[in-house]
Amino acid sequence: xxxxxxxxxxxxxxxxxxxxxxxGHSVVVVDNLSYGHRSIVESTLRVPLYIxxxxxxxxxxxxxxxxxxxxxxxxxxxxLVGESVTxxxxxxxxxxxxxxxxxxxxxxxxxxxIIFSSTCATYGVPAEIPICEICPQFPINPxxxxxxxxxxxxxxxxxxxxxxxxxFRYFNAAGxxxxxxLGEAHSPETHLIPLILDAAAGRREDIKxxxxxxxxxxxxxxxxxxxxMDIAEAHLLGLEYLANxxxxxxxxxxxxxxxxxxxxIEMAKKVSGKEFKVSMAARREGDPPVLVGSSDKVRRVxxxxxxxxxxxxxxxxxxxxYHKGKxxxxx
Ligand SMILES: NC(=O)c1ccc[n+]([C@@H]2O[C@H](COP(=O)([O-])OP(=O)(O)OC[C@H]3O[C@@H](n4cnc5c(N)ncnc54)[C@H](O)[C@@H]3O)[C@@H](O)[C@H]2O)c1
Numbered sequence: 296x297x298x299x300x301x302x303x304x305x306x307x308x309x310x311x312x313x314x315x316x317x318x319g320h321s322v323v324v325v326d327n328l329s330y331g332h333r334s335i336v337e338s339t340l341r342v343p344l345y346i347x348x349x350x351x352x353x354x355x356x357x358x359x360x361x362x363x364x365x366x367x368x369x370x371x372x373x374x375l376v377g378e379s380v381t382x383x384x385x386x387x388x389x390x391x392x393x394x395x396x397x398x399x400x401x402x403x404x405x406x407x408x409i410i411f412s413s414t415c416a417t418y419g420v421p422a423e424i425p426i427c428e429i430c431p432q433f434p435i436n437p438x439x440x441x442x443x444x445x446x447x448x449x450x451x452x453x454x455x456x457x458x459x460x461x462x463f464r465y466f467n468a469a470g471x472x473x474x475x476x477l478g479e480a481h482s483p484e485t486h487l488i489p490l491i492l493d494a495a496a497g498r499r500e501d502i503k504x505x506x507x508x509x510x511x512x513x514x515x516x517x518x519x520x521x522x523x524m525d526i527a528e529a530h531l532l533g534l535e536y537l538a539n540x541x542x543x544x545x546x547x548x549x550x551x552x553x554x555x556x557x558x559x560i561e562m563a564k565k566v567s568g569k570e571f572k573v574s575m576a577a578r579r580e581g582d583p584p585v586l587v588g589s590s591d592k593v594r595r596v597x598x599x600x601x602x603x604x605x606x607x608x609x610x611x612x613x614x615x616x617y618h619k620g621k622x623x624x625x626x
Contacts, residue, residue, distance in 0.1 A: 296538065297321045299364045299406075301349045301397070302371030303342070304331025306479045307412065307468050310527040311368055312340050313477060318531060323362050325349055326371065332480065332624055339476050339620075350393030352400050359404040366408035366537065367401060368530055369394065372442075375485060376416065379438035390441035395448060402456050408537045409449070410530050411462040415519075415549070415588055417443040418464075420581075425589035428464070428545050435581055446545065453543045461533035461541070466519035466549035466588050468526055470609040471616030478616030479523075480624050488520070488610070491560055492617045495567040502571065504556050506578035509585075517553035517585040522603035522612070525550070532597040546597065549588030550604045558606065566611045 298315055302308040303324030308331075315322045323343045324336050336344040343362075347354045349371050358364070372390045373379070379386040401409065416439030417432045434440045452458040469488050471478030479489050494502040507514040529548050554562075560573055593599045603609060 296365045296534065297363050298366050298368060298534070299323055299325060299358065299362065300368045300370065301325045302331065302369070303340075304328060304333060304336045304344065305370060306481065307523055307526055308368070308370035309335050309340060309477050310472060310523045311370070311530045312336070312342060313472065314527045314531055316340070316342070323358065323364070325355065325358065330481065334624065335477065348393060350396040352396050355397060356400045356404060359400065359406055364404075364406050366410070366534060367397070367406060368410045368534070369397065370412045372412065374438060375483070376436050376438045377485070379436050379441070383437035386437045386441045390438075391444045391448075394445050398448065398452055398458065402452065402458060407456070407458045408534075409458065409460045410533045410537075411445060411449060411460055413442045413446055413462045413464045413545070414439065415464050415466045415547070415586060417446065420583045421586065424585050425551060425587045426547065427589045428547055428592055449543070459537050459541070460543045461537060462545045463526070463529060463533065463548045464545065464588070465526060466521055466547070466586065468523050469520040470522040470524065470603060470612040471620070472524065473612055473615075475615040475619035478613065478620050480621050487518075487556065487559060488563075488613050491563045492567070492614060494571040495563050495569040495614075496617065497571075500572065501574045502560060503574050503576045504560070505576050505582065507575055511555055511584055513555050513557045515556040516582055517555045517587065519549035519551065519553050519587040520559075520606065520609055521548055521550045522601065522609050524603055525601040528602070529593060529597065529599050532599055536597055544596065546593040547588040547590050548593060549590050550601050551588065551590050552604065553585060553587040554606050559610070562606050562610045563614075566607065566614050
């Protein structure tokens with residue numbers, strides 16, 4: 296298929312581009328490079344890159360038509376939870392309004408298949424663990440709300456125009472491509488694993504653990520980490536599902552196993568062979584003790600089977616990237 300990947304210069308999108316190429320699909324990337332990396336698309340992945348906002352209707356329409364696009368994988372968004380609280384308009388404009396423009400143009404051009412990056416943040420503080428797709432969705436920040444709004448728009452576009460979608464609610468994306476040439480390089484970085492690896496590499500003084508008295512086995516927060524390659528694989532399965540006439544649906548994407556902050560830190564020490572300072576700090580407001588998703592539905596419906604489930608693999612791939620691709624990106 297001919298697939299347009301929005302946000303393909305970013306962390307998860309770049310891995311999906313690689314897998315699409317490997318499976319014989321033809322790919323073009325649209326990214327405004329607000330966070331993504333030009334060299335990843337042009338030098339590492341070597342696919343056409345259009346540097347444009349996804350909300351730019353005229354240009355997106357030209358691209359869809361000129362490139363004969365058949366489906367869209369929509370990764371582009373702003374994803375800094377804290378910033379979304381202080382600058383909500385920025386999040387609703389970029390994540391909701393611009394997505395609406397993209398969807399309108401897709402409809403006009405007859406491109407009626409989309410895979411959307413939603414998030415576990417749409418659940419807010421979960422009513423039960425593991426979280427399943429029918430659990431109530433009450434986001435506690437504008438980032439989560441912006442994604443939930445897009446989920447509703449997708450439902451409505453399907454009902455009105457027959458636009459078919461697969462919406463994946465990811466838990467914590469982690470790890471990197473096993474070759475070490477694709478991975479996570481956010482600036483500013485807010486994700487736990489890259490921050491820990493910065494500490495292991497001596498680029499941060501310490502790593503802070505927020506809260507040690509939660510009702511979890513070791514008192515620290517537990518999160519569900521999913522290898523980025525397993526997320527990319529799910530996208531390929533989602534595409535196949537829609538191509539075969541599958542109905543629109545929502546799926547959690549997590550590995551179903553939680554790891555505590557201290558477990559992740561210990562694994563970072565093991566894979567890096569480095570010791571670093573760990574500082575204890577007060578709880579952060581709005582941090583639920585445990586966020587773990589059930590991925591039973593995606594396993595059942597899409598026959599998705601994560602290949603990189605164990606924490607050691609996730610951390611060693613992330614550490615490999617840290618020294619190879621990420622170091623190169625920074626020079
Ligand atoms: N990383 C995670 O753990 C995680 C978890 C849940 C959901 N998600 C979602 O997955 C998607 C990808 O996340 P990521 O970690 O790869 O983020 P990322 O920031 O690395 O990638 C997003 C890309 O989108 C681009 N972009 C943003 N706004 C744009 C716009 N208006 N027009 C064109 N390009 C634009 C950025 O330049 C960037 O390259 C996002 O939608 C995010 O909300 C990520």
